[in-house]
Amino acid sequence: MTTQDSRAETPTGVPRRRAPRIDEPVALGMPTVRGTSEVLATPAFDAHNPPSEELLDDCVHCGFCLTTCPTYNLWGEEMDSPRGRIDLMRAASEGAPLTESMVKHWDACLGCMACVTACPSGVQYDRLIEQTRAQVERRVDRPAKDSALRTLIFSLFPYPRRLRLMRGPLRLAQRTGALRLVEKTGLVRRVSPELEVMQRLAPPLGPRVEVPERTPAVGTRRAVVGMLTGCVQREFFGDVNAATARVLAAEGCDVIAPRRQGCCGALSVHVGREEEGQSFARRLIDTFEESGVDWIVVNSAGCGSSMKEYVHLLADDPTYADRARAFSERVRDLAEILVELGPVAERHPVGDSDAELVVAYHDACHLRHAQGVVTQPRQLLGQVPGLRLTEIPDAEICCGSAGVYNILNPEPATELGDRKAANILSTGAQLLVTANPGCLMQISQALERAGRPLPFVHTATILDASIRGERLV
Structure with missing residues (x-):
C-alpha cells in the first residue's frame, strides 16, 4: 500500500491532506490528547444506555473505515476516525472522565455512516455514536x-x-x-x-405547495401508503412532496398525508437530544397508526433512516417498544417502494432535445450507508428514456450537510462540500439528482461557490416529470 503525500490529489484535482497509512501503527487504548483538556464530568458516562461494551468490542481496529471517513480524510487525525472515536468511547466506558477533547472529537463526526458500510466486522457505529452523543447532551453544559x-x-x-x-x-x-x-x-x-x-x-422560495391529505391512486389501487411530509421538506420543498404524491398515485397508490403529523425526530436524535427525539417518534407513530396505511413512505434520507431505527430509540419504552418495531418494519424510502411495486406508469424523456441527457446521482449518506438503498434509485433513473446515468467519484464521501452539521461545523462542512462539487463537475453531468433536502442545499451552495451551478432536483421530481411528459433541462 502506498503512502499518499501532501501533494496527492483526488481525481478532480482537489488536494488531499496526508493521512497515515492503514497499516501504520497507532496508539490504542486510552487516548492521549495534545495540550490541556478540561474535565467536564466524572465518570464520563451515566448508567442510562451508555455505549454497549459488546458493540465496542466488535471493532478490531482493522482500518477499513479510514479511507471512507470524511474527517479522517480532512485531518489525518486518529481520534477523528471511527476507530479512534470508539477508543474514546471505550475509555469513557471504563471510567475515564469526560473531557473537552473527547467531546470535540465526537462532535466533529458527521454521523454519515460510511464506516458502517466499509466495516468488515459489522461494527454498529451508528448506534455507538448516538448513545455517546446522548450521554454528552445530558452531562455537558456547552458554552x-x-x-x-x-x-x-x-x-x-x-x-x-x-x-x-x-x-x-x-x-x-x-x-x-x-x-x-x-x-x-x-x-x-x-x-x-x-x-x-x-x-x-436557504433555497430560493416560490409559492408554498401543500400536499392533499389524500391523493387517490390512478387506475387500479395497488397499495395504501402513508407519506411523511417532514419539516424543512414540507415548508421549503413542498414541490418535492407534491411530486412524490403524484408519482406514488401514478403507480397505483392511495397516498395518505395526515395534516397533524409532525417532526420524525431525526435531527434531535442525530445530535443526542434523546428525549426530544423519542417524543417526536411517539407522536408520529400515533399519527400513522390511526391512518390505516400499509406502508409509510419517506422522501428524505435522514428522516427515513431515523424512522427505521425507532425500534432501538424506543426499545425501553414498554408502551411503544412493540409498536415502534411494527412501525419501523413498514417504513420505506420512496425508491424502495417504487421498485418493490414495479412500474406501471409510462415514462417519457425529460430533456429538451433528442440528445442523450447525462445525469449524476448523488447518494445521500443516510440512504446509501444507513439504509443500504443504493441500486433502487439508479434502477428508477434507468427507466427514464434518453437518460444516461454517470457515477460521481468518491461517491461514498459525505457532502458535509449531515443534518445540522454544516451549521454547527461550517468550516469542515464547506471543505467537504467543495470537494463534492468538484467531483460532480468532473462528470460533465447536465443534471444532478439526490434524495435528501440537506444534500440539495449543501451541494447547491458549493456549486455556486465553484461558479458552475447545475440544475439539481430530487429523485421524485425527475420521476414525476418523466411520468407527466415534462421537460426539466
Whole structure:
C-alpha cells in the first residue's frame, strides 16, 4: 500500500491532506490528547444506555473505515476516525472522565455512516455514536454561544408551523434583494458565522405547495401508503412532496398525508437530544397508526433512516417498544417502494432535445450507508428514456450537510462540500439528482461557490416529470 503525500490529489484535482497509512501503527487504548483538556464530568458516562461494551468490542481496529471517513480524510487525525472515536468511547466506558477533547472529537463526526458500510466486522457505529452523543447532551453544559445556537436550531427546524412563519419574510427578502444586500455587508458573519451559513443555505422560495391529505391512486389501487411530509421538506420543498404524491398515485397508490403529523425526530436524535427525539417518534407513530396505511413512505434520507431505527430509540419504552418495531418494519424510502411495486406508469424523456441527457446521482449518506438503498434509485433513473446515468467519484464521501452539521461545523462542512462539487463537475453531468433536502442545499451552495451551478432536483421530481411528459433541462 502506498503512502499518499501532501501533494496527492483526488481525481478532480482537489488536494488531499496526508493521512497515515492503514497499516501504520497507532496508539490504542486510552487516548492521549495534545495540550490541556478540561474535565467536564466524572465518570464520563451515566448508567442510562451508555455505549454497549459488546458493540465496542466488535471493532478490531482493522482500518477499513479510514479511507471512507470524511474527517479522517480532512485531518489525518486518529481520534477523528471511527476507530479512534470508539477508543474514546471505550475509555469513557471504563471510567475515564469526560473531557473537552473527547467531546470535540465526537462532535466533529458527521454521523454519515460510511464506516458502517466499509466495516468488515459489522461494527454498529451508528448506534455507538448516538448513545455517546446522548450521554454528552445530558452531562455537558456547552458554552453559551454554542448552547444558544443549538437552542435556536431545535426551537425552529423540527416545527413546520414555525418554519412557515419564517418562510414569508424570507421569501420577501429574497425577491426584493434585501437578503443579498445583508450578505454583502458581512454583518451576519461578524455576529455569527453559523447564522451566515443558515442564511446562505436557504433555497430560493416560490409559492408554498401543500400536499392533499389524500391523493387517490390512478387506475387500479395497488397499495395504501402513508407519506411523511417532514419539516424543512414540507415548508421549503413542498414541490418535492407534491411530486412524490403524484408519482406514488401514478403507480397505483392511495397516498395518505395526515395534516397533524409532525417532526420524525431525526435531527434531535442525530445530535443526542434523546428525549426530544423519542417524543417526536411517539407522536408520529400515533399519527400513522390511526391512518390505516400499509406502508409509510419517506422522501428524505435522514428522516427515513431515523424512522427505521425507532425500534432501538424506543426499545425501553414498554408502551411503544412493540409498536415502534411494527412501525419501523413498514417504513420505506420512496425508491424502495417504487421498485418493490414495479412500474406501471409510462415514462417519457425529460430533456429538451433528442440528445442523450447525462445525469449524476448523488447518494445521500443516510440512504446509501444507513439504509443500504443504493441500486433502487439508479434502477428508477434507468427507466427514464434518453437518460444516461454517470457515477460521481468518491461517491461514498459525505457532502458535509449531515443534518445540522454544516451549521454547527461550517468550516469542515464547506471543505467537504467543495470537494463534492468538484467531483460532480468532473462528470460533465447536465443534471444532478439526490434524495435528501440537506444534500440539495449543501451541494447547491458549493456549486455556486465553484461558479458552475447545475440544475439539481430530487429523485421524485425527475420521476414525476418523466411520468407527466415534462421537460426539466
